[in-house]
Amino acid sequence: MELTQTVNTAGGSVILRPLCADDRNHGIFDLLAQLTQAPPLDAEVFDAILAAIDANPNHFFLVAEDKERPGKLLGTAAVLVEQKLLRAGGRVGHIEDVVVDASARGRSIGKLLVNFLIEFSKDRGCYKVILDCDEQNVAFYKRCGLEKKEVQMVRYF
Numbered sequence: 001m002e003l004t005q006t007v008n009t010a011g012g013s014v015i016l017r018p019l020c021a022d023d024r025n026h027g028i029f030d031l032l033a034q035l036t037q038a039p040p041l042d043a044e045v046f047d048a049i050l051a052a053i054d055a056n057p058n059h060f061f062l063v064a065e066d067k068e069r070p071g072k073l074l075g076t077a078a079v080l081v082e083q084k085l086l087r088a089g090g091r092v093g094h095i096e097d098v099v100v101d102a103s104a105r106g107r108s109i110g111k112l113l114v115n116f117l118i119e120f121s122k123d124r125g126c127y128k129v130i131l132d133c134d135e136q137n138v139a140f141y142k143r144c145g146l147e148k149k150e151v152q153m154v155r156y157f
């Protein structure tokens with residue numbers, strides 16, 4: 001599949017593409033801060049993390065950029081493809097960190113991001129995608145074709 005795509009939405013065209021170095025200065029941390037604590041990283045640290053992501057074919061970090069305002073990020077989401085031994089060496093896509101800028105919600109950008117990562121996961125041979133979310137986002141993910149199953153457990157360090 002194409003990893004850079006231009007898609008029309010109700011509020012204008014959006015470019016879906018991999019995260020790049022310039023995104024550090026174009027609001028990636030403002031976006032992520034709408035999801036959880038996400039203090040900006042120094043350029044050196046950011047670039048090292050980006051290089052590690054780019055070197056890993058099983059880690060994809062997607063952004064949605066406003067086509068009319070180059071560099072303006074409207075959303076982001078990521079996926080990690082996990083190789084398993086079960087299911088004859090099956091793979092699972094773990095979708096993470098889905099967030100759309102508050103100014104751009106309701107334009108289907110969230111659904112575009114999730115659907116892109118579902119297609120990416122299928123393309124990489126996954127038999128399913130999974131994610132954790134708040135109860136309040138269940139309806140959104142159902143609109144993306146996912147269903148509610150099981151529970152999440154966590155232990156923070």
Ligand SMILES: CC(C)(COP(=O)(O)OP(=O)(O)OC[C@H]1O[C@@H](n2cnc3c(N)ncnc32)[C@H](O)[C@@H]1OP(=O)(O)O)[C@@H](O)C(=O)NCCC(=O)NCCS
Pocket residue numbers: 034035097098099100101104105106107108109110111112132133134136137139140141143
């Ligand atoms: C959840 C979030 C990503 C949705 O993004 P969005 O771009 O506004 O969503 P979309 O416009 O793509 O909505 C897709 C569909 O889900 C529905 N939807 C979106 N949010 C919804 C909600 N909170 N409750 C019910 N339905 C919702 C939309 O009405 C739309 O329905 P349709 O297919 O019938 O048109 C966005 O609200 C957000 O970033 N929230 C804060 C961060 C967050 O909670 N992220 C999820 C972490 S698990």
